[in-house]
Amino acid sequence: MTSASSHSHADHHAQASGDGHGHGPDRAYLLREDNITLSPGTGRGLSRALLGAGVIGIVLAGFGSTMIGPAGASHALAALHVGVMACLAVTLGNLWYILLFSLVRSGWSATIRRQMENVASLVPLLGVGVIGICVADLVLGHPLFRWMGEHQGDYLLSKKSAWLNQPFFYVRIVVYLMVWTFLARRMTGLSLEQDRTGDKWLSAKAAATGAWGMLFFALSVAFASFDLLMALDHRFFSTMWGVYYFAGSAYAGIAVCILITASLRRLGRLEGVVTEEHNHDMGKFLFAFTVFWAYIAFSQYFLIWYSNIPEETAYYIARKTGGWNALFSFLVFGHFLVPFILLLFRPFKKRPGLVMAMAGWAILAHVADVFWIVRPSVYASGDFVDKIGVGGLWVDVVAIGGVMAVFAALVIRKVTSGVLVAVNDPYMDQALEHKNYV
Amino acid sequence: MSVLHPDEATARRLAGLVPAPVGAADPGKGDGSLEDEPGKRAPLVLGNRSFGDVTNIVCGYIENKPARWWLPTVLFTGSIAGLGGMFIAYLVITGIGTWGLNNQVDWAWDITNFVFWIGIGHAGTLISAILCLLKQRWRTAINRSAEAMTIFAVICAATFPGIHIGRQWMAWMLFPLPNANAIWPNFRSPLLWDVFAVSTYGTVSLLFWYMGMIPDLATLRDRADARMRRNPNGATVLPFVPIRIDRLRAFVYGLLSLGWRFSSRHWHRYETAYLVLAGISTPLVLSVHSIVSFDFATSIVPGWHTTIFPPYFVAGAIFGGFAMVLLLLIPFRSLFPRMSDLITLRHLENMAKIVLATGMMVGFAYGMEFFIAWYSGSQFEQEAFLYNRLMPPFFAGEEGRYAPYWWAYWAMIGCNVVSPQVFWFKAMRRSPLVIFIVSFLVTIGMWFERFVIIVTSLHRAFLPGEWHMFTPTLVDIAIFVGSCGVFLTLFLLFARYLPMFAISEVKAVLPQASPHYHPEPAGPAGEKGGH
Numbered sequence: 001m002t003s004a005s006s007h008s009h010a011d012h013h014a015q016a017s018g019d020g021h022g023h024g025p026d027r028a029y030l031l032r033e034d035n036i037t038l039s040p041g042t043g044r045g046l047s048r049a050l051l052g053a054g055v056i057g058i059v060l061a062g063f064g065s066t067m068i069g070p071a072g073a074s075h076a077l078a079a080l081h082v083g084v085m086a087c088l089a090v091t092l093g094n095l096w097y098i099l100l101f102s103l104v105r106s107g108w109s110a111t112i113r114r115q116m117e118n119v120a121s122l123v124p125l126l127g128v129g130v131i132g133i134c135v136a137d138l139v140l141g142h143p144l145f146r147w148m149g150e151h152q153g154d155y156l157l158s159k160k161s162a163w164l165n166q167p168f169f170y171v172r173i174v175v176y177l178m179v180w181t182f183l184a185r186r187m188t189g190l191s192l193e194q195d196r197t198g199d200k201w202l203s204a205k206a207a208a209t210g211a212w213g214m215l216f217f218a219l220s221v222a223f224a225s226f227d228l229l230m231a232l233d234h235r236f237f238s239t240m241w242g243v244y245y246f247a248g249s250a251y252a253g254i255a256v257c258i259l260i261t262a263s264l265r266r267l268g269r270l271e272g273v274v275t276e277e278h279n280h281d282m283g284k285f286l287f288a289f290t291v292f293w294a295y296i297a298f299s300q301y302f303l304i305w306y307s308n309i310p311e312e313t314a315y316y317i318a319r320k321t322g323g324w325n326a327l328f329s330f331l332v333f334g335h336f337l338v339p340f341i342l343l344l345f346r347p348f349k350k351r352p353g354l355v356m357a358m359a360g361w362a363i364l365a366h367v368a369d370v371f372w373i374v375r376p377s378v379y380a381s382g383d384f385v386d387k388i389g390v391g392g393l394w395v396d397v398v399a400i401g402g403v404m405a406v407f408a409a410l411v412i413r414k415v416t417s418g419v420l421v422a423v424n425d426p427y428m429d430q431a432l433e434h435k436n437y438v
Numbered sequence: 439m440s441v442l443h444p445d446e447a448t449a450r451r452l453a454g455l456v457p458a459p460v461g462a463a464d465p466g467k468g469d470g471s472l473e474d475e476p477g478k479r480a481p482l483v484l485g486n487r488s489f490g491d492v493t494n495i496v497c498g499y500i501e502n503k504p505a506r507w508w509l510p511t512v513l514f515t516g517s518i519a520g521l522g523g524m525f526i527a528y529l530v531i532t533g534i535g536t537w538g539l540n541n542q543v544d545w546a547w548d549i550t551n552f553v554f555w556i557g558i559g560h561a562g563t564l565i566s567a568i569l570c571l572l573k574q575r576w577r578t579a580i581n582r583s584a585e586a587m588t589i590f591a592v593i594c595a596a597t598f599p600g601i602h603i604g605r606q607w608m609a610w611m612l613f614p615l616p617n618a619n620a621i622w623p624n625f626r627s628p629l630l631w632d633v634f635a636v637s638t639y640g641t642v643s644l645l646f647w648y649m650g651m652i653p654d655l656a657t658l659r660d661r662a663d664a665r666m667r668r669n670p671n672g673a674t675v676l677p678f679v680p681i682r683i684d685r686l687r688a689f690v691y692g693l694l695s696l697g698w699r700f701s702s703r704h705w706h707r708y709e710t711a712y713l714v715l716a717g718i719s720t721p722l723v724l725s726v727h728s729i730v731s732f733d734f735a736t737s738i739v740p741g742w743h744t745t746i747f748p749p750y751f752v753a754g755a756i757f758g759g760f761a762m763v764l765l766l767l768i769p770f771r772s773l774f775p776r777m778s779d780l781i782t783l784r785h786l787e788n789m790a791k792i793v794l795a796t797g798m799m800v801g802f803a804y805g806m807e808f809f810i811a812w813y814s815g816s817q818f819e820q821e822a823f824l825y826n827r828l829m830p831p832f833f834a835g836e837e838g839r840y841a842p843y844w845w846a847y848w849a850m851i852g853c854n855v856v857s858p859q860v861f862w863f864k865a866m867r868r869s870p871l872v873i874f875i876v877s878f879l880v881t882i883g884m885w886f887e888r889f890v891i892i893v894t895s896l897h898r899a900f901l902p903g904e905w906h907m908f909t910p911t912l913v914d915i916a917i918f919v920g921s922c923g924v925f926l927t928l929f930l931l932f933a934r935y936l937p938m939f940a941i942s943e944v945k946a947v948l949p950q951a952s953p954h955y956h957p958e959p960a961g962p963a964g965e966k967g968g969h
Binding site for chain 2: 105156159160163200201202203204207211215218219222226237238239240241242243291295296299300302303304306307309311425426427429430
């Protein structure tokens with residue numbers, strides 16, 4: 001089916017260029033079947049191994065929670081929450097790129113968009129993760145969302161009860177998940193339908209969805225980040241919070257897309273389809289969101305630091321004392337300065353090995369960022385080292401690693417299950433001949 | 439007889455007054471640029487123009503006699519500017535008590551105007567820098583005029599803090615210059631960062647704009663020179679001044695073009711420098727208005743201290759800037775011959791979409807501010823929003839408390855959030871008239887936004903005993919109107935004496951510039967006149 005449809009498009013392309021000589025890339029050759037599909041069974045073993053390891057990790061974390069003292073449940077649940085929120089950010093980031101690229105009728109991205117769709121379509125499974133966290137939190141007596149538990153009766157909380165109350169909270173979580181699932185299904189559905197029918201006007205539909213979808217995306221991500229991260233400390237508030245979580249999402253999202261496309265190139269696929277030019281542009285996005293995240297994170301921190309009012313500074317004090325300051329410094333260097341300097345240089349955006357290293361590092365930095373947000377809300381300053389000790393860190397490693405391994409397994413399964421590019425995308429020719437020139 | 443060519447018909451054609459023959463127009467595509475089919479790119483220059491046509495059209499605006507409306511208009515806007523200047527003189531002589539400021543509202547129209555103008559400039563930098571890095575080819579039609587607008591807006595903006603300081607002859611102390619009194623600016627003040635941010639921004643924008651113009655200035659120089667050689671007895675500057683216009687042009691444009699000779703080495707360096715400047719300007723777009731937002735957000739004044747201010751101000755600046763670009767270019771593209779071939783309906787539609795997108799970002803920020811003011815549980819924030827800004831008298835309730843500036847807040851919401859929503863409809867964002875009206879509303883709304891932020895927060899702060907309303911005086915109003923006069927006068931002069939388009943960049947987006955270009959076989963409709 002694939003080769004037939006790409007053949008007919010090659011004809012169309014030759015006609016469109018007006019002279020029949022077929023200027024530009026040889027589309028039929030580049031989109032040949034063995035270049036855009038994986039041989040059956042590829043990655044199955046790895047996917048199974050990761051799934052197994054992930055499940056073991058999550059079970060171990062649950063087991064470990066009983067071993068590390070009274071705060072164990074909080075500890076393990078928070079660690080799982082870090083993993084889920086980091087992976088959710090990756091899927092939401094990819095969803096955002098799909099909406100954006102469709103909306104602005106981007107040409108160059110046509111060859112990488114399918115991989116973004118693969119990641120974004122995992123939103124419902126991350127939803128299962130989010131709901132799982134909420135259920136575990138409920139069953140264990142709110143060790144994570146402590147405004148529902150031990151902080152009940154707090155004066156500030158009573159003023160916020162119109163928003164921070166249990167029924168409304170759970171309804172909102174379901175609404176966010178429905179919005180994301182709908183957007184992801186709609187965008188991937190249109191793209192897959194285009195694969196089958198070749199109807200180029202489906203791209204116009206996707207563009208229209210991108211327009212209103214962006215609006216719903218922005219609102220849902222902002223409020224979800226309030227509920228799932230900011231409200232872990234119910235006293236804290238920051239108008240920037242939604243933008244901050246989004247900045248991290250777009251950063252980690254493009255990193256995962258880079259890793260997938262680069263791995264496919266290693267497997268000998270997408271040759272001439274995802275080229276160094278595409279790497280270069282994805283690398284530029286990685287660079288852009290390195291800077292954007294730093295801009296947002298700095299602005300938020302700086303305005304709170306400068307104004308120095310206790311309602312807000314308490315949040316950062318908890319995250320800059322008791323051992324957390326090391327993590328804060330790591331974010332300054334690892335999430336911004338080092339990747340910023342390296343990504344200024346072209347090889348780090350272009351050369352497959354280097355760009356993969358940068359992307360892998362970005363995911364690590366993003367997890368550290370979420371960890372830094374979530375962890376100190378569970379432990380008062382200094383408590384972590386005092387009560388749990390560094391020995392308790394293994395629970396974090398297995399929990400976060402477990403969630404990420406399951407996520408990676410699902411991504412691999414998704415990627416290997418279909419055609420690797422949106423073959424009938426009307427912008428395919430532009431993407432295939434994409435050059436940065438300078 | 440025209441200066442371009444002895445033959446009147448040829449001269450008109452060279453000046454771009456007569457369109458080149460075009461192929462059959464598709465009525466479904468507006469002026470031909472409204473291509474909706476996915477995968478196809480709309481033509482960026484209409485009328486089947488040749489490379490030569492583009493040069494002739496752009497240079498024609500400078501070389502031909504100005505349109506009849508030009509001189510009266512520039513005299514009118516110039517008088518407004520002069521009037522503003524006189525009021526500034528009055529302010530300097532008398533003192534800033536002539537403004538409506540009081541002890542509580544010590545920033546009002548002056549800082550509102552400053553933030554308003556500095557924001558206007560951001561569209562120019564966004565187009566020239568960020569859209570360049572994003573390889574948005576449609577930017578070529580609007581980048582030069584938007585960059586010019588940036589410079590003029592920065593000039594207007596820089597005036598206001600300068601005259602606000604009270605003793606304007608001490609303005610040099612804004613800069614950290616060594617002086618006998620050992621007085622040093624306070625580096626911990628965001629107001630000082632503003633001085634650095636705005637002056638860096640002004641300098642880089644000026645360099646970017648000027649450097650981009652060098653090849654076009656050289657074109658103007660060479661054309662004047664060639665005409666002078668052909669016809670040494672051409673028109674003089676004035677009937678009784680024996681200086682030939684073209685000699686003057688060749689001299690002035692020659693000076694400005696810095697010895698540009700169109701060698702490939704020059705072009706190579708030019709493009710490298712352009713990319714570097716685009717890279718430097720991109721963080722500037724974000725930093726300048728972020729630092730302006732720090733002026734407010736680092737304080738603890740309710741309504742000012744909120745963390746979303748930096749990106750919110752940047753989005754608002756781009757929003758207001760694009761509205762101003764549209765406000766200027768929509769009349770120009772009708773008034774200047776053949777300009778609508780270079781600035782097509784597609785360009786207007788793209789800009790309308792950016793206005794919609796940035797308007798929604800601003801609306802998002804308004805919503806977040808309001809939500810978090812409630813969510814924070816801080817009574818001061820809540821009161822600032824409800825009773826300084828939002829509550830209209832007819833909803834005042836039993837206590838009768840309402841926000842005296844409610845009309846300003848709702849004018850802002852109506853203009854900035856509601857009015858751009860018409861751009862969801864294709865027909866609306868493709869109608870120059872509708873775009874013009876919305877841009878006008880947005881410009882008003884963005885001025886009100888700054889007024890709302892500054893005045894409503896200040897007029898009722900923590901001490902109720904110091905609550906004061908602000909009422910502008912004639913001097914407030916006249917200086918703001920004067921700054922509009924300065925801005926328009928400078929833009930009109932720019933349109934008359936400097937190239938409004940980057941000629942080489944417009945040529946690069948013509949179909950025949952593509953390495954894959956193969957002309958259609960000549961048909962009866964596709965035939966093109968020689969040039």
